Amino acid sequence: MFPEFTLRYARLPEHFFLRFDPVPVKAPRLVAFNRPLAEQLGFDLAAFDAQQAAEWFAGNAVPAGAEPLAQAYAGHQFGQFNPRLGDGRAVLLGEVTDRAGRLRDIQLKGAGMTPFSRGADGRAPLGPVLREYLVSEAMHGLGVPTTRALAAVTTGERVFRRVPEPGAVLTRIAASHLRVGTFQYFAARDDLEAVRTLAEMAIERHYPELQDRARGERYLALVAAVAERQAALVASWMGLGFIHGVMNTDNCSIAGETIDYGPCAFMEAYDPATVFSSIDEGGRYAYRNQPWIAQWNLARFAETLIPLIDDDQERAVARATELIKRYEPRYEAEWLAVMREKLGLVKEEEGDRALVEALLEAMQAGRADFTLAFRHLGEAVEDDAPALLELFENDEALKAWLPRWRERLAREDVGLEAIAERMRAVNPLYIPRNHRVEEALAAAAEDDFAPFDTLREVLADPCTEQPGREDFARPAPATAAVFRTFCGT
DSSP states (O other): OOOOBOOTGGGSOGGGEEEOOOOOOSSOEEEEEOHHHHHHHTOOGGGOOHHHHHHHHHTSSOOTTOOOEEEOOOEEETTEEESOOOOSSEEEEEEEEOTTSOEEEEEEESOOOOTTOTTSOOOEEHHHHHHHHHHHHHHHHTTOOBOEEEEEEEEEEEEESSSEEEEEEEEEEESOOOBHHHHHHHHTTTOHHHHHHHHHHHHHHHOGGGTTSOHHHHHHHHHHHHHHHHHHHHHHHHHHTEEOSOOOGGGOBTTOOBOOOSSOEEOSBOOTTOOOBTTOTTOTTOGGGHHHHHHHHHHHHHHHHHHHHOSSHHHHHHHHHHHHHHHHHHHHHHHHHHHHHHTTOOSOOTTHHHHHHHHHHHHHHHTOBHHHHHHHHGGGSSSOOHHHHTTOSSOHHHHHHHHHHHHHHTTSSSOHHHHHHHHHHHSOSOOOOHHHHHHHHHHHHTTOOHHHHHHHHHHTSTTSOOTTOGGGGSOOOTTSOOOOBOOOO
8 A cells, every 4th residue: 555665764874863663552543544645645545454554554564665763863942952852752664755756754653662762652642643633734724834644543552641641643744854953963973974964865855956056055055945945934834823832943844844743723812922832931932933933943953064064164154144144034025925915915015014013913902813803804805894893802903904904905906806805715714723623632532533523624625614614713712721732742
């Protein structure tokens, strides 16, 4: 059933990883399988067998051609450097070439204690596995670069976190699992050749347009290319009210994908200081800080490549620093492009940033739901929309803003209905709302996967109204508890 493995990472020198076979589980059962993604990856679905798939996706059986391994990496976690992290509960089976000719990693997450586990059990509870499945697939549906979920398997075993929970294994698909922390692992050991090997792999796999450049220029250009993708990625998060929650350098993908959905969530009432992670007590990874944490992570990436950029280290540092400084205007341009699109604007005018900021201030003052405010804004291109006004506890600032926006819309080259239509195409109605996700996970813990399956189906088409599913668009009740997420490790 599996496509042919290519094993690029497994052919690197062995100090890049530790070979490790997944630890078998008691009673694997396939509870979610992403057939469209499997088709894209080249799986033979005509030969699909659910029980055999459960054995593979739980790690009880290793597919032909796979060579499982745990990757080595380091990372700054909440600003503190740990020189040895690595895959503590994840196993890379290998890479496959999908039907579009792209190389894709297949990884099992929750596959047992590895040599990098640092005393942990290497397992994953069902809740975090299903959360990552739902949110990563929702992000894909929203057009955000992301790792994907191929399968979820229950293990028939319990794992112990705050309380005993059902165990599970997630099969994750990624453009690669190269992280800033991967480079940091070898830079911390002064292993320049390993850093060079990683850089060449990243260029070949993700930035082939850089291959013809001279060595030093190529690595400097790699920093610039990764920075461009991170700027666009974080701008897309900000446009959706998404909070990653744990933007450590080991969770910063060189490929520019969203990776590691631990304490993540979507903001409801707009507040730029919003934090969801139970462990982020200082708000380091709050919504408003995400663009600048990305820049900080990029600076750590650039540091690992300094010896490769130029033999004159002072010159290398100066050139890399200049590149990192360019991230800020690049991000600002990406963010403004996202927000223009959400407001129905195509033309670029000097006052657009002030227009966006004034709306966000009105949303914060009115404690308006971020997602629905933008969605219902498309109904207000001509007249005040009751559904929009009802979202605001105090709508005075909004009412003062709307005429400014309509005056700006009048300078676009298309009619108002066309503007409203393109706004509906980019402003989602359905996101993985925290209370809906928690309901699905609670039901799954009792072996009822119907709410999970329904929510997964709703989130696959986030911008299209789905009759009968209006409740999935509504924010959590005002009486709901303050939402906090945990990483699940």
